[in-house]
Amino acid sequence: MDFLNPRALRWKIAALAAAACCAVAAVVGFLVHDATRERGLRVGHDRTLTRLIAAEREFSRTGKAPADIDVRTRAELPEPLARDLAERRPDTDGGYATWYDVDPPNWYWMWGAVAVGDDQILVVRDDMSTEVRSLQLLDRSIVKSVLAALVFVVPLAALATEPINRRLRHGARTARRIADGDLDARIGPAGRARDEITEMSAAVDDMAGALQRKLESERRFTADVAHELRTPLMGLVTAAGLLPDDDEATDLVRDRLRALNALVEDLLEISRLDAGAERARLDPVPLGELVADVVRRTGTDTRVDAGAAEVVETDPRRVERIVVNLVTNAHRHGAAPVEVTVTGARIAVRDHGPGFPPDLLERGPQRFRTGASERGRGHGLGLTVAQGQAEVLGARLTFANAPGGGALATLDLAPDPA
Numbered sequence: 001m002d003f004l005n006p007r008a009l010r011w012k013i014a015a016l017a018a019a020a021c022c023a024v025a026a027v028v029g030f031l032v033h034d035a036t037r038e039r040g041l042r043v044g045h046d047r048t049l050t051r052l053i054a055a056e057r058e059f060s061r062t063g064k065a066p067a068d069i070d071v072r073t074r075a076e077l078p079e080p081l082a083r084d085l086a087e088r089r090p091d092t093d094g095g096y097a098t099w100y101d102v103d104p105p106n107w108y109w110m111w112g113a114v115a116v117g118d119d120q121i122l123v124v125r126d127d128m129s130t131e132v133r134s135l136q137l138l139d140r141s142i143v144k145s146v147l148a149a150l151v152f153v154v155p156l157a158a159l160a161t162e163p164i165n166r167r168l169r170h171g172a173r174t175a176r177r178i179a180d181g182d183l184d185a186r187i188g189p190a191g192r193a194r195d196e197i198t199e200m201s202a203a204v205d206d207m208a209g210a211l212q213r214k215l216e217s218e219r220r221f222t223a224d225v226a227h228e229l230r231t232p233l234m235g236l237v238t239a240a241g242l243l244p245d246d247d248e249a250t251d252l253v254r255d256r257l258r259a260l261n262a263l264v265e266d267l268l269e270i271s272r273l274d275a276g277a278e279r280a281r282l283d284p285v286p287l288g289e290l291v292a293d294v295v296r297r298t299g300t301d302t303r304v305d306a307g308a309a310e311v312v313e314t315d316p317r318r319v320e321r322i323v324v325n326l327v328t329n330a331h332r333h334g335a336a337p338v339e340v341t342v343t344g345a346r347i348a349v350r351d352h353g354p355g356f357p358p359d360l361l362e363r364g365p366q367r368f369r370t371g372a373s374e375r376g377r378g379h380g381l382g383l384t385v386a387q388g389q390a391e392v393l394g395a396r397l398t399f400a401n402a403p404g405g406g407a408l409a410t411l412d413l414a415p416d417p418a
Helices: 009-062 079-087 129-160 162-179 196-241 248-274 287-298 316-333 358-363 382-393
Strands: 070-072 097-103 107-115 121-127 283-286 302-309 311-314 338-344 346-350 396-401 407-412
Touching (some): 009 107, 009 129, 009 162, 079 107, 107 129, 129 162, 283 316, 287 302, 287 311, 287 316, 287 338, 302 316, 316 338, 316 382, 316 407, 382 396, 382 407
Parallel strands (some): 302 338
Antiparallel strands (some): 070 121, 097 107, 346 407
């Protein structure tokens, strides 16, 4: 299911939105954390100085420090506090020294000190745990808020991309239809959207239109060439009939004329198939008898096994054309023995040659290509005609290489629905 596919575009966009959300939260959280920490330090610093100033006044008035204030010597001071105190000047900063003593997880103190005699120092130690706990609570609140936001942001981002995904899937389906031969398929406009997907859709539609025009031009050219060749070819056939018999040159000319005539007939047949002008005329046909008769009339040494054949509703003329092309192709490009097996409504033609080339197995038969030099030479239209006639019949013609070697073509006149 596309919605649950982790590689789907919607989840990539959702992940990007989540990453952006986390990045923004991290920056904001850092700024808030830093500002709150600085504010806590300022509050603790001011509170310590306030106590220190009050203690200094009390000591100067009474000669005694308040009960919560220590009186120490310089040697008794913590080293960082003593160093800071030594750097203070009474005439500039009042001589007040402070030091933030941190030893996680439970030791957070703000120290303050001021000299009140030759070796008498008032020392204040203020607990900063409350500010630290507040900062930790703020950090946890930020993390919880971000996680809560992600719970909503990720699904919303995935749902928000659905219109984009729908347009992309429609474009992909249309592209597959075009690749499968439906040259009239178009993606079409997508409302008022003017984005990159619209540009891509318009480009694909333009490409399909150009491809359709090019193929139609090629089809018209093929049909025109075949029709133009037919008249002079008939003249050549008539002239060849006037040549003397029992002559090697005559036999060679007549053989080449037969090949040329077969090529022209194939071109005409392909042009009709391309134009969609062919229609099947279905009749009940004893398939085994039909195939055996067709193979016999090819005049080739072909084994036929039709013991399991059935009576099939089909067009016998088109079945004959397909079988003749498959058997001829097997003898021309394969190797003996060539075997034809009829099982139910299925006809299998196998040779024992090098097999079909990978290009044909992957893309199907292509015009004017035999696919491999080891399968011999030829104009390469026989399998294309057979494929087109199978489509007219609503049958399925498949090509494979047999496990024991050789090419295997199978015509299924009653294919299972896809």
